[in-house]
Structures are given as C-alpha cells and as structure tokens.
Amino acid sequence: MIVACGGIKGGVGKTTVAVHLAVLAAAAGREVLLIDGDSQGSASDFTAIRREARGGDAGYSNVQLFGASIRAEGLRLAPKYDELIIDVAGRDSAGQRAAIAIADIVILPFLPGSFDIWGLERTIDIIEEARAYNENLRTFALLNRADPSDRDNIAAINTVDAINTIEGVGGIQVLRSRLGNRKAFRSASGQGLIVTEMKPRDEKAVAEIRHLFSEIFPEIHAAVK
Numbered sequence: 749m750i751v752a753c754g755g756i757k758g759g760v761g762k763t764t765v766a767v768h769l770a771v772l773a774a775a776a777g778r779e780v781l782l783i784d785g786d787s788q789g790s791a792s793d794f795t796a797i798r799r800e801a802r803g804g805d806a807g808y809s810n811v812q813l814f815g816a817s818i819r820a821e822g823l824r825l826a827p828k829y830d831e832l833i834i835d836v837a838g839r840d841s842a843g844q845r846a847a848i849a850i851a852d853i854v855i856l857p858f859l860p861g862s863f864d865i866w867g868l869e870r871t872i873d874i875i876e877e878a879r880a881y882n883e884n885l886r887t888f889a890l891l892n893r894a895d896p897s898d899r900d901n902i903a904a905i906n907t908v909d910a911i912n913t914i915e916g917v918g919g920i921q922v923l924r925s926r927l928g929n930r931k932a933f934r935s936a937s938g939q940g941l942i943v944t945e946m947k948p949r950d951e952k953a954v955a956e957i958r959h960l961f962s963e964i965f966p967e968i969h970a971a972v973k
C-alpha cells in the first residue's frame with residue numbers, strides 16, 4: 749500500500765505521522781520504504797539518528813525523492829516493498845501532486861484552530877484533480893495536537909466537514925483517531941524513536957498512535973511487535 753502524509757501546510761505533523769507509521773509497519777513485519785519528499789529532509793534526518801541509535805538498521809529503508817520523481821521512482825520501487833510511506837513537503841508542489849497521484853491513502857493532518865485548516869481547500873483541489881486518474885484514492889483528515897479541552901477540536905473537525913461539504917466532494921473522512929498535543933511526540937523524533945519505543949512510555953500517546961495505525965493498516969495492526 750502507498751500512504752502519503754500530505755497537505756500544503758507545514759508544521760501540522762506530516763513527518764511525525766509518516767515516521768510513526770513507517771516504524772509501526774516495520775514492527776508488524778512488513779518491508780517498508782519511507783520516501784522523504786521534503787527537501788528539508790526531516791524524515792531522512794530522523795532515519796539517520798535512528799540508524800545510529802540502533803547500530804545501523806532503522807528497520808525500514810529510506811530514500812529522498814523530489815518533484816515528479818516521487819511518482820516515477822515511487823511506482824518503480826513500490827513492487828519491491830510491502831508498504832510505501834511518503835512524507836510530503838508542505839506546499840503545493842510537483843512533489844505533492846506526484847505523491848497524491850500514486851497514493852492509495854492520503855493522510856491530511858490538521859490542527860485545532862480554524863486558521864490552520866485554510867490550506868485544506870487548496871489541498872482538496874489537488875486531491876480532486878488526482879481522483880480523475882487515481883479513482884481508488886482514500887483521503888483521511890487527522891486531528892493532530894488535539895487540545896485537552898474539546899472545544900477547539902470540535903470546531904476544527906466541523907470546519908473540515910464544512911469544507912468537505914461545500915466543495916461538494918465529500919471524499920475526506922475525518923479519522924476517529926486523533927493525536928494529542930504531547931511532549932512524547934516531540935521528544936521521540938529527536939531521538940530517532942517513536943512514542944512506543946520511549947522510556948518511560950507515555951501510554952496515552954502510545955494508545956493514540958496505535959489507534960491511528962489500526963485505522964490505516966487494519967490488516968496488519970495486530971502483528972505489531
């Protein structure tokens with residue numbers, strides 16, 4: 749399966765989600781390729797730190813690809829792996845379009861506070877364009893850095909639903925899982941780890957990421973070690 753963590757806004761959690769999904773899919777015994785589609789290279793940096801921390805093996809493969817090559821190379825590499833996870837750069841670019849063009853699933857993280865959702869309308873345009881030739885594309889919106897008080901969360905989810913309805917596409921499903929605004933997600937990345945691997949474990953963060961993983965990868969979720 750090809751999963752792209754996309755959307756044209758930066759700082760919403762695309763890389764955080766991408767590396768967590770890559771590590772969990774690998775922990776479920778899958779051959780995983782994490783494609784870093786962002787020239788800032790955060791997913792590759794994460795992988796390098798992870799390799800160092802684990803004696804050379806991150807548990808998955810990692811390449812950096814840009815622009816239209818995400819599509820061409822992604823399609824060439826896909827048969828060699830069980831799962832491709834693409835970490836997309838947060839702007840409307842050839843790379844964003846190329847990733848969405850080949851993805852089975854696009855995950856669009858969004859933050860509480862309606863301001864952060866404005867990028868979504870343009871993202872929906874890109875997705876609609878891709879659906880013309882990628883008919884089976886499924887699109888999920890993920891509330892990230894959810895607020896402990898639910899008011900802003902609900903407002904944000906309603907905004908996504910409203911945009912979805914106004915645009916007439918109805919094709920974006922807000923995931924039931926959400927990730928809270930937790931230090932564990934921030935500090936894990938800097939160590940090349942995901943929250944399930946941190947000690948002491950933040951059990952709430954672990955439960956959230958496992959829930960997300962089960963929604964995206966229902967068939968392999970139970971196999972995660």
Ligand SMILES: Nc1ncnc2c1ncn2[C@@H]1O[C@H](COP(=O)(O)OP(=O)(O)O)[C@@H](O)[C@H]1O
Pocket residue numbers: 757758759760761762763764765790838892893894927928929930931933934935937
């Ligand atoms: N659920 C979360 N809780 C706390 N911090 C988070 C969470 N998700 C992401 N972050 C932090 O927010 C910043 C942006 O996240 P990142 O995944 O790099 O976003 P993007 O790839 O969309 O630019 C990073 O510092 C990251 O550690």
Ligand SMILES: [Mg+2]
Pocket residue numbers: 762763764786790835836
């Ligand atoms: Mg990123």
